[in-house]
Amino acid sequence: MAEDSDYVFISRDEFQPVSATVGNNKALKVKAQHHPHLGPEIVQKRSDKPQISRSKKLRLEQANKLKAYSVPIAPYNIGFLKEISCYVDGIAESLWPVNEKIHDNPELGFKEYIAHETLTNFMQTQVGWVVKSSVYGLETAWTAEYDSGRPGPVISFNVEMDALIGIGHSCGHNLIATASLGAALATASIMRSHQPNIPGKIILFGTPAEEGGGGKIKLINAGAYRDHAVDLSLMSHPGSTADCALMRTTAYTSFRVEYFGEEAHAAANPWLGINALDALITAYNALSVLRQQTMPGDIIQGHITHGGAAPNIIHAYAAGVFAVRADTLARLTQLKVKVDACFEAGAVATGARLVVTPLQEYANHVPNRVLARSYTRYWNELVPEKDGEDAYEPPTSKIPLDQDVDQMRGVTRASTDQGNVSYEMPSLHVGFSIVPGPQGQGPHNPEFAEAAGKRDAFYRCLRVSKALAGTALDVLTQRGLLKQVKDAWKADMAQSEKTEV
Numbered sequence: 001m002a003e004d005s006d007y008v009f010i011s012r013d014e015f016q017p018v019s020a021t022v023g024n025n026k027a028l029k030v031k032a033q034h035h036p037h038l039g040p041e042i043v044q045k046r047s048d049k050p051q052i053s054r055s056k057k058l059r060l061e062q063a064n065k066l067k068a069y070s071v072p073i074a075p076y077n078i079g080f081l082k083e084i085s086c087y088v089d090g091i092a093e094s095l096w097p098v099n100e101k102i103h104d105n106p107e108l109g110f111k112e113y114i115a116h117e118t119l120t121n122f123m124q125t126q127v128g129w130v131v132k133s134s135v136y137g138l139e140t141a142w143t144a145e146y147d148s149g150r151p152g153p154v155i156s157f158n159v160e161m162d163a164l165i166g167i168g169h170s171c172g173h174n175l176i177a178t179a180s181l182g183a184a185l186a187t188a189s190i191m192r193s194h195q196p197n198i199p200g201k202i203i204l205f206g207t208p209a210e211e212g213g214g215g216k217i218k219l220i221n222a223g224a225y226r227d228h229a230v231d232l233s234l235m236s237h238p239g240s241t242a243d244c245a246l247m248r249t250t251a252y253t254s255f256r257v258e259y260f261g262e263e264a265h266a267a268a269n270p271w272l273g274i275n276a277l278d279a280l281i282t283a284y285n286a287l288s289v290l291r292q293q294t295m296p297g298d299i300i301q302g303h304i305t306h307g308g309a310a311p312n313i314i315h316a317y318a319a320g321v322f323a324v325r326a327d328t329l330a331r332l333t334q335l336k337v338k339v340d341a342c343f344e345a346g347a348v349a350t351g352a353r354l355v356v357t358p359l360q361e362y363a364n365h366v367p368n369r370v371l372a373r374s375y376t377r378y379w380n381e382l383v384p385e386k387d388g389e390d391a392y393e394p395p396t397s398k399i400p401l402d403q404d405v406d407q408m409r410g411v412t413r414a415s416t417d418q419g420n421v422s423y424e425m426p427s428l429h430v431g432f433s434i435v436p437g438p439q440g441q442g443p444h445n446p447e448f449a450e451a452a453g454k455r456d457a458f459y460r461c462l463r464v465s466k467a468l469a470g471t472a473l474d475v476l477t478q479r480g481l482l483k484q485v486k487d488a489w490k491a492d493m494a495q496s497e498k499t500e501v
Ligand SMILES: [Zn+2]
Pocket: 171, 211, 443, 444
């Protein structure tokens, strides 16, 4: 360990966390510091100490040491990690059949009947949890709530359940469900086992149809999170890239474009017709031109679903589905104005009537850095010291403590409705790697679906459960941490409204 003459260290073994605080006395100011081998240590700044005699100094040191024990060290707490680990390892074999059942019975969005039944049945066997099936007008949405009976933070975990058409659980949502279940149960168990019990509430939301159906948006609009006065939302997603705490996804909008023209004989009297396909091709070409003028991060996708009836009829109807993505909702709005102009150009050029129907819109995910700091410290304590030390570990890695680096590693051009949740409340959507198939394929590939059903992937998601539970317990037990989380979220939201052009 590097020498730091400014600080006095108290070893991890000596540390026993309790819940009082040390106040604002600068001489007693302490901070927690993570050590790569020994774990967290409490550190007291020497330069803050007054000049005093040796005996008085000894007495003061003892007093300080006692007070140091009473600091709710932020954000790491090794005591909880041991408890969490023990608990999650203890329920692993009861979680495995749940994970397996969901994985082996892939269901499409809003039709996750088997997953809904499996998960709600399992939660009903858990002591102290109130489970509600088919909530907020969605057949496959559900809630499970643990209430400590004492007012405190309300922490939610989202449980995704849906698979992809034809390629099963190739997005690994079975692992998301398992990770959230394990985390919520571990958190509640530790809240209950402390005397007095830890105040607050834990809520699991079964969130249908992430793959294009926007189930979380429907739950937001139906008041699910508001009704439970949820303070923050935690979840995870498997992948084949680096483990990360700060995952940013893109803002996304998709829409159907239709042009209505007029039939006519394409050889005898084409001038009597209005060519809807020409309108769509003009728009498509305009989009191709626009693509050169877009910003890094802007994405325009599209396909033509209807291109007319026959070559000898002027095409009266043409249609397609298009999607636009950008780093933020604010940038997406700007880009969409330009994309819309391309479609209008098609209508102006041909005289066809344009109808645009919005299909789905996902906000970009804004990860909360305060929550991420907590998660990272727990995660880093759980993964092996060195990549590849264990035979089954190759892609697992520690998360960089530099959050800018973590965020760079966690950027994806994909989108999720958890993005919309992150605009409603502080959110963490961590990424974790599972061992991919032989071609190293990531999500939305059959190989990944196979990988998501393996024992190895299951064990990795239990590790996520532990780090998420640690994050939740930090918020529940550390005075002022929830405020820090919310302040960071407010600042993020203010920043999200700005877009550099
Ligand atoms: Zn997906």
